[in-house]
Amino acid sequence: xxxxxxxxxxxxxxxxxxxxxxxxxxxxxxxxxxxxxxxxxxxxxxxxxxxxxxxxxxxxxxxxxxxxxxxxxxxxxxxxxxxxxxxxxxxxxxxxxxxxxxxxxxxxxxxxxxxxxxxxxxxxxxxxxxxxxxxxxxxxxxxxxxxxxxxxxxx
Numbered sequence: 001x002x003x004x005x006x007x008x009x010x011x012x013x014x015x016x017x018x019x020x021x022x023x024x025x026x027x028x029x030x031x032x033x034x035x036x037x038x039x040x041x042x043x044x045x046x047x048x049x050x051x052x053x054x055x056x057x058x059x060x061x062x063x064x065x066x067x068x069x070x071x072x073x074x075x076x077x078x079x080x081x082x083x084x085x086x087x088x089x090x091x092x093x094x095x096x097x098x099x100x101x102x103x104x105x106x107x108x109x110x111x112x113x114x115x116x117x118x119x120x121x122x123x124x125x126x127x128x129x130x131x132x133x134x135x136x137x138x139x140x141x142x143x144x145x146x147x148x149x150x151x152x153x154x155x
Contacts, residue, residue, distance in 0.1 A: 110135030
């Protein structure tokens with residue numbers, strides 16, 4: 001398979017899930033797409049030999065920290081961010097969940113069970129995970145989990 005086909009496939013998935021134009025931040029080469037033997041669907045995406053994302057059976061994409069860092073350069077992708085206060089930074093980096101009282105801002109594309117990137121006030125990526133609530137509701141609530149963090153940036 002042609003490597004440009006892999007880039008095109010990844011770009012289409014990223015634009016569909018995270019907003020049209022989000023794929024503009026992707027590098028133009030180095031992608032390798034792996035398919036399921038049973039269903040023939042995209043299963044795994046690697047960038048230069050490292051895990052970029054896992055594609056779930058429902059079509060959602062679970063991003064790696066490297067993927068989140070690359071995609072964070074796209075203005076369109078920023079609508080998938082959840083910004084947290086400085087009090088929560090060390091917990092998120094450790095892979096702990098984000099609670100509503102620490103959310104300072106959430107993008108309009110943040111939906112329950114959707115993939116989100118957690119950032120600090122300076123815009124640095126802290127972790128990736130799955131939203132529990134929609135972005136419009138997160139900042140309003142003062143109790144409960146907002147994001148279940150899958151992995152955090154270790155220092």
